[in-house]
Amino acid sequence: MNQHVNDVKYLGWVMESVLVAVFENYELSSMTLKYRRQCSQSDALQSMCSPTSCTAKLEKEAEVEVNGAGCSYTAGSQTSIPDLAKCVPPHLQFTHLLRLQVDGAEILQGKTQWRLKKSKHLH
Secondary structure (H helix, E strand, O other), X not given: OOOEOOHHHHHHHHHHOOOHHHHHHEEEEEEEEEEOOOOEOOOOXXXXXXXXXXXXXXXXXXXXXXXXXXXXXXXXXXXXXXXXXXXXOOEEEEEEEEEEOOOOOEEEEEEEEEEEOHHHOOO
C-alpha cells in the first residue's frame, strides 16, 4: 500500500549477486542483514557481493582461483563445476551491499556464510 519494498524482495536482490557456482556447490548456512533505509518499488538498485573469506577469490563473470591450489574456473571453459568442487574450501563468506543506483545511498548491508554441500565433500 505504501509502495515500499518488503523484506523478501531484499533477500532476492542480495542473492542475485552470488555466483551460480556458489549455489551449485554450497548451501547457505547463515545470513545477517542490516537495513539502512527503505526503498520504493520504482527505485533502481545495485546489488553487490564480494568475498570476505581469505581462502577463495570469486569474481562475477571471471575466474575462480582457490588458495593457490592451481584450480580455476572460467565461464565457458571446459572445467566443470563438479571438478572445481574438489579444490574449493569447505566454507565461504561474502559481504553484500544494496544501494541506490542514482546516488549510491546504502539500502542494506549483509553477510552470508556458505558451507560445501554434503554431496560435494571429498571422501
